[in-house]
Amino acid sequence: MTDYAIEARDVAVTYADGTEAVRGVDLLVDEGEFFGFLGPNGAGKTTVIKTLVTLLRPTAGSVEVNGFDAIADPHSVRATVGYMAQETSIDPELTAYENLRFACDAYGVPKADRTERIDELLELVELTDVADKVADDFSGGMKKRLDAATALVHRPQLVFLDEPTTGLDPAARNRLWEYFRRINDEGTTVFLTTQYLEEADQLCDRLSVIQRGRVVADGSPAELKRRVGGEILGVDLADPAASDRAATVARDEELFAEGATIERTESGIEVTARDARTRGTDLLVALRDAGIEVVGFDVRAPTLDDVFLAVTDERPNSVEGVGGESTAAEAVRSKPTGDGGTVDGEGAETGGTGGNR
The missing domain is CATH 3.40.50.300 (P-loop containing nucleotide triphosphate hydrolases)
Structure with a gap:
């Protein structure tokens, strides 16, 4: 046994x-x-x-x-x-x-x-x-x-x-x-x-x-949520059609730390970053200066919904990460398997022989 x-x-x-x-x-x-x-x-x-x-x-x-x-x-x-x-x-x-x-x-x-x-x-x-x-x-x-x-x-x-x-x-x-x-x-x-x-x-x-x-x-649920890549800042725009412009503003390399991801949503944009909470005000100021009206925003910790959507590639209209760094999905899926291998973007193990534990 x-x-x-x-x-x-x-x-x-x-x-x-x-x-x-x-x-x-x-x-x-x-x-x-x-x-x-x-x-x-x-x-x-x-x-x-x-x-x-x-x-x-x-x-x-x-x-x-x-x-x-x-x-x-x-x-x-x-x-x-x-x-x-x-x-x-x-x-x-x-x-x-x-x-x-x-x-x-x-x-x-x-x-x-x-x-x-x-x-x-x-x-x-x-x-x-x-x-x-x-x-x-x-x-x-x-x-x-x-x-x-x-x-x-x-x-x-x-x-x-x-x-x-x-x-x-x-x-x-x-x-x-x-x-x-x-x-x-x-x-x-x-x-x-x-x-x-x-x-x-x-x-x-x-x-x-x-x-x-x-x-x-x-x-564990906590481990997976940590791998999403930080807190999540959601921004609602008066005109959701302005989300492309808002994403361009948010991609400014001086605004968020490396590894941040920016995604368009039905109501605006969503930023996942280690410094989403501390730099959120800076983003709102930048959007105002760009003439983009914000009608709501919130900062929250990642949930399993975020993990699930990231690792199954089901987040719509993904925008590239700042500085060409990995997206949240890649961060979660590149977790070491515990025996020297990693999980690649298609879910296949590369290197090592052990299973999930």
Whole structure:
């Protein structure tokens, strides 16, 4: 057995039609970690999860989950993991109690333990009062919580959550957050994919970002936000059509430190720089002198949204950085991998052999 809940090396998945869904993915997830896996739609997130839970066989590479070879010994892997897919798998015609009893049958939970296990899980997901009601009458949040409970009846060491809160209102989402924190605090390793970056920021110890089938960034939420390149100054213009002129003013090499990036937005421009806060007033004066009217501005720390948009190249109308320095995206993606290699602009590792950790 290893110290890793997941040890995936150079994993590739190519579908029958020739589509390369995953290319050279390395993942190392520690036991007990709350790990986030982010990426735009079609980036390969669900393909990776299905490979890790043995629903897909990789075309190349090696996968160990909870110390078991996922290719040679998939049954042992399945016995030690829980999987909550994007769509709930509960039976709407069964009660909450019956759904959990069916899951116990499917996972081979000893009969002597089932009643206690079901009662424990119903209490955990706050469905004890509706245990005898059919799931078809449940709200979306209640169905999600019941689905999560069915994935835990066999007390797995590792649980996979594939966009578990998609479509839920904020209150229902927050209740599931607390539930996921609780099972992680009790020792369960959690592997989460989500499109809600606030969710990843709140819950995850560490994150990897996948783009076009390759991992392009890795680190704790705080580390990734630091690599964006400083604070972010947003400037709203009276005439958004003047954003080109405003960007030209902001690119003045004497205004911001080297490495700053300037991007046009729908309402004006956005500057990412180490000295965005201290030089913001200078920019406003320069814009006024250039005859460009400013109607609003703010300075904020980077968020995971900024990281995500940077590393997946989805910020629109990017303007070159000051002095020809790297953009924020390049700064995040050029992080050392920990074994002497780096991640290049396409997400491929150059040099070194290790994975993301």
